[in-house]
Amino acid sequence: MAGTAGRKWVPEAVPDDPSGQPARRRTDLIVGGSPAMARVFELIAVAARTEIPVLIAGESGTGKELVARAVHYTGPRAARPFLTMNCGAVPETLMEDELFGHARGSYTGAHADKRGVFEEAEGGTLFLDEIADLYPSCQVKLLRVLQEQELRRIGETRTRKVDVRIIAATNKDLEAERLARRFREDLYHRINVLPIVLPPLRERREDVPLLVDQFLRQFNHELGRSIRGITPAAIERLQAHDWPGNVRELENRVKQAMVMAKGDLIDVECVDVPAGPASGDALPTFRKAKEEFVRNYLARCLRHAAGNVAAAARLAGKDRKDFYDLMKKHHVDPAAYRR
Ligand SMILES: Nc1ncnc2c1ncn2[C@@H]1O[C@H](COP(=O)(O)OP(=O)(O)OP(=O)(O)O)[C@@H](O)[C@H]1O
Ligand SMILES: [Mg+2]
Numbered sequence: 001m002a003g004t005a006g007r008k009w010v011p012e013a014v015p016d017d018p019s020g021q022p023a024r025r026r027t028d029l030i031v032g033g034s035p036a037m038a039r040v041f042e043l044i045a046v047a048a049r050t051e052i053p054v055l056i057a058g059e060s061g062t063g064k065e066l067v068a069r070a071v072h073y074t075g076p077r078a079a080r081p082f083l084t085m086n087c088g089a090v091p092e093t094l095m096e097d098e099l100f101g102h103a104r105g106s107y108t109g110a111h112a113d114k115r116g117v118f119e120e121a122e123g124g125t126l127f128l129d130e131i132a133d134l135y136p137s138c139q140v141k142l143l144r145v146l147q148e149q150e151l152r153r154i155g156e157t158r159t160r161k162v163d164v165r166i167i168a169a170t171n172k173d174l175e176a177e178r179l180a181r182r183f184r185e186d187l188y189h190r191i192n193v194l195p196i197v198l199p200p201l202r203e204r205r206e207d208v209p210l211l212v213d214q215f216l217r218q219f220n221h222e223l224g225r226s227i228r229g230i231t232p233a234a235i236e237r238l239q240a241h242d243w244p245g246n247v248r249e250l251e252n253r254v255k256q257a258m259v260m261a262k263g264d265l266i267d268v269e270c271v272d273v274p275a276g277p278a279s280g281d282a283l284p285t286f287r288k289a290k291e292e293f294v295r296n297y298l299a300r301c302l303r304h305a306a307g308n309v310a311a312a313a314r315l316a317g318k319d320r321k322d323f324y325d326l327m328k329k330h331h332v333d334p335a336a337y338r339r
Pocket of ligand 1: 065251
């Protein structure tokens with residue numbers, strides 16, 4: 001898989017979704033050069049290969065749905081449906097109906113037989129988003145379906161076999177929910193075989209320039225603009241921000257900046273995030289701060305040199321070998337900066 005080496009995860013051969021959605025959308029690119037994201041790329045590959053239950057955890061906007069799609073579209077079920085169910089978005093009575101369907105006449109208003117998402121996803125993957133919000137009554141029923149690999153529509157006595165892979169996601173601490181007895185212990189263990197944790201963007205600031213590059217490309221295309229790049233001051237401002245809304249927030253800020261930009265470069269005036277470290281930002285230790293500085297500095301040199309290590313080393317006033325050693329030590333991948 002292309003992504004295991006580092007910066008970008010791109011689905012290789014991806015068929016179209018039977019629902020008619022083109023599977024390989026531009027937005028399905030997962031960008032990241034940080035060690036944390038390298039680990040995520042590795043886990044995506046394992047999950048796709050093995051089909052074991054995956055639980056994706058991370059704050060809002062960290063890319064959970066993107067990872068779920070990646071697992072599906074690189075696995076053997078890629079040609080089958082990928083369906084998403086938001087477990088907190090539907091009232092309790094409707095939820096069971098949405099998941100498992102019903103028989104005609106099973107309640108007032110049930111005019112026809114209806115398949116639930118489980119049956120709709122047959123052969124494919126059901127992405128259960130915000131799983132921590134699943135009602136206790138549905139937790140029991142979901143557990144049964146996963147154990148027996150069969151379900152019963154509401155109002156029916158017969159059971160139906162289902163073959164659906166489950167990928168769950170949560171932005172709550174599911175373990176805490178389990179300990180507080182709001183989430184069933186048995187279901188927790190069944191869905192949480194391979195955890196994939198997406199760290200918040202503020203803990204992988206070195207990914208910011210890569211993400212910005214990706215969004216520039218994407219939105220130039222979408223907005224019909226031809227923004228060439230971003231000034232070092234603007235990128236520093238973005239890297240210093242804490243991003244409570246994570247990648248989604250960064251994506252929106254970049255889009256906004258592209259709309260505001262007067263010329264073909266985004267400068268710091270177009271970037272609508274506060275200057276300086278955000279309030280509440282805990283002071284890092286000297287060692288951590290230094291490491292972060294070096295990583296960002298290497299990234300800047302490489303960006304200016306379009307990924308050419310010799311040129312980047314010259315900009316930094318270092319010899320090539322020292323620059324290589326620093327890149328290795330700080331897990332910076334020059335390929336991420338090539339244009
Ligand atoms: N590593 C990444 N590379 C490129 N784009 C990303 C990355 N991570 C997230 N995004 C983009 O950020 C946006 C949010 O991602 P996604 O919807 O997957 O997050 P989420 O964790 O499911 O958020 P929420 O908890 O709010 O549902 C999407 O537009 C997605 O394409
Ligand atoms: Mg989501």
